[in-house]
Amino acid sequence: MRTTIRLSDELYARVRAAAQERKSTVTSYIEQALQQALISSTDTTPAYRIDPIHGAGLQPGVDLDDSDRLSDLMDDRAGR
Template sequence: MRTTIRLADEFYEAVREHASQEGKTVTAYIEEALRAKLAAAATPPEREPYKVVPYGGGGPRPGIDLTNNAQLEDIMDGFE
């Protein structure tokens, strides 16, 4: 696709200089910069891991085995 963009003369000269130093055309240099910008925008920012902060007693009641699903279901159903 062909398009026209308008750049300030000083900016165009800086782009042309950098492109020339890297052995690229101005078009290739601008395309590479735009691809990098789009890729960065598509990548979600890194987030801190979600942390659950308990309140109250600070954990399960004594004697409760969190790896025992049957026991947990009985407790939740009130059959303890």
């Protein structure tokens, strides 16, 4: 399966360097890291929780399942 992920430049550089050290591809390195994380993960408690301070939920047009549109909305609101 093919998918797209968004990583910060700093994280990508670290992943790329680690993959090169292991004589591996970035794809293979990420795949192995995810498999290991799934194997070792026994805690089903979320790592964090977001509680709204005020308001009635998401703003109109915000769909948390559409990361591309969400990124565009954040960029628009930041004036980029």
